[in-house]
Amino acid sequence: MKENVYGKNVFVTGASSGIGLACARLFAEKGCFVTGVSRNTAETEEAFEGGGKLVMKKLDVTEEEKVREFVSGLPGVDIAILCAGMGVAGPAETTPSEMTRKQMEVNYFGTLNAAQPCLSRMKESGKGLLIVIGSIAGRVSIPMQSQYSASKYALEAFTDAVRMEMRKYGVRAVIVEPGDTKTGFTAARETLRGEDGYSRTLEKSVSKMAKDEQNGRSPLSVAKTVYALSLRKDPPSRVPVGFEYKLLMFLLRLMPDRLKEHILSKMYLPG
Template sequence: MKNEIVILITGCSTGIGRELCNILSQKGCTVVATARNVEALKDLSASLKLSLDVTQKESIHRAVNEVISKFHKIDILINNAGYSLRGALEEIDVNRSKSMFDVNVFGIINMVQAVVPEMRKKRCGKIINIGSISGKFAQPINGTYCASKFAVEALSDTLRLELHSYNIQTTVIEPGPMKTNFFKALVDNSGDVIKNEKSCYSHFYKSDAQYRNKQKRADSKVAAQAISDTILKKRLNARYKVAVPFTYKMVTYFPDFLREYFMKKR
């Protein structure tokens, strides 16, 4: 039935979050689109658009309270907000890494703590965590981002164990590289590190830039369509790979020595 399912999505200003809002709205869901800057949502299809910073509990509770006041429930929470940094562990800015973890990891915990009590009242709900294929295997100069997405895998598994008796399902989506602003933002966030030609890791940075320039990326609309089909299923699996290149899928099944050999050659 139209407008029956209430879906709250974080990080809707660009990329997958934005595409999900449009697609799920077209499917008749009541979509609540959120972003730190609500002005970025003005051209978006959504039933409600709210300012929400996943690192600020006051902002979260204000937004969640408004959703509950207007729609009386939240059926699906999509934790999509996130971003990446590049840099060798020896050189990366620790404070910037902490800020990334605040969004990618602790932002999920903040949202869960605000939304799960409302789902428990209805004894049903779904939590969808947008992870990454980078949460399945580590890559050089991408260690902190990989670590944050490894954490998303663990959080998702933990939530599934803790919430099953309340009929609240949890899954993690593991997308591959897509055509979004993700990589532009990555360079903007990491430029002072990865453009340092005097770095002893400059060969890694140059190789990574060359790889990203020729890398094939999936259409974000197609990926969002696949994600929307998945999250509306009656029963969810523990995890789903979306728009992941065949070689990356294979790497996730390699033994450690073979996976590391592949990454060194790349």
């Protein structure tokens, strides 16, 4: 059986729900010592058969100094899985800057706040695996999710640079790109309401997103993809989750932008 090649100390953000929770539990079931964090979690400790452990702590990834301090106090950081995130929906024209800032604070700066001290710990020990949870929306921009897509495109750029910079220190970086996944993400989405001229558009696009997510893959399937990366010394740069999304990404790469945008508009916007 293949072994995790990075080490047993695993740090997971957004570990109280959905993809983060599934990752935290799967790594603990595989015998790892997992520390999971989120804002609204009970502080618990659970032992697993096979010697693994899951410790849950309260931490808001937007609080940079607290995150640095927290990560520097961990016994070790061999694998970091950065899942904490949320989505805002609204028209690109009118989404207010407070909503955009919140989106970036959590998805981009929150990930950055956690990634930086983890990278320092990994560099010190000469090995490590950084796994950023991006999205298919970080490869194609979705109408009415411009700010969410922007936050995930930003994570693609960040992770690509990290991969190049940290390779010589034995540290690997991968961005995992889930498509629709059935989690608490749908209920946590913040949607701009009452926008002049956009109510029908928002209704169609947000109800499609919600329906697709709730009929989507299980968070465990994402966790299994993440776990498989820990078995590879040289993991790929970016990994869409599931055959259907791998195929979609391949096809979209071959399409002219105009055709790609026509298809996405048909999917998410009223005629």
